[in-house]
Amino acid sequence: MEAPETPERQAIGGEEETTEPAEEAGGAAINEGQAAAPLEERVEQEQGPVPVVEVGDGVLIVYNDEPNLQRTILISPTEHKPESGIIRVNKPLSQALLDAEINDEIEIEAGGGTRVVTVLDIEKGLEPATPEIDAELNEEGGTGEGCRGGG
Numbered sequence: 001m002e003a004p005e006t007p008e009r010q011a012i013g014g015e016e017e018t019t020e021p022a023e024e025a026g027g028a029a030i031n032e033g034q035a036a037a038p039l040e041e042r043v044e045q046e047q048g049p050v051p052v053v054e055v056g057d058g059v060l061i062v063y064n065d066e067p068n069l070q071r072t073i074l075i076s077p078t079e080h081k082p083e084s085g086i087i088r089v090n091k092p093l094s095q096a097l098l099d100a101e102i103n104d105e106i107e108i109e110a111g112g113g114t115r116v117v118t119v120l121d122i123e124k125g126l127e128p129a130t131p132e133i134d135a136e137l138n139e140e141g142g143t144g145e146g147c148r149g150g151g
Helices: 037-048 090-099 131-140
Strands: 010-011 014-016 057-062 064-075 086-089 103-112 114-125
Touching: 014 114, 064 131, 090 103
Parallel strands: 064 086
Antiparallel strands: 010 014, 057 064, 057 114, 103 114
């Protein structure tokens, strides 16, 4: 005896194919009149939260005016060694990158002008943030003021 054709069980080209309702497949059924979640929200639910740049992260950037020039910047709570790609959190470059997401375009002050960089990747937690840095940033105003001359 053949099963009746229902949305869950349909004959396709003479072969029977079984589909699961969305609820059973791990999704949520969408009722008539109910809008689907926006794509960004669905992707975030499936892949987890979108990473943002925080203190201690490594950030791969590319200079938009020199696409072959990529740099990895480590945002450090305490160290500042620009020649090694380690930039202290209170410097202008670090301040500009904080809270950025992958593919964000960020304007930075460099060499007496403004350059645009794109965040290509974020590597989380390369250097742990320290509680002392919050107190220090609050004392300095948190904007990196007084840190002119590069970032």
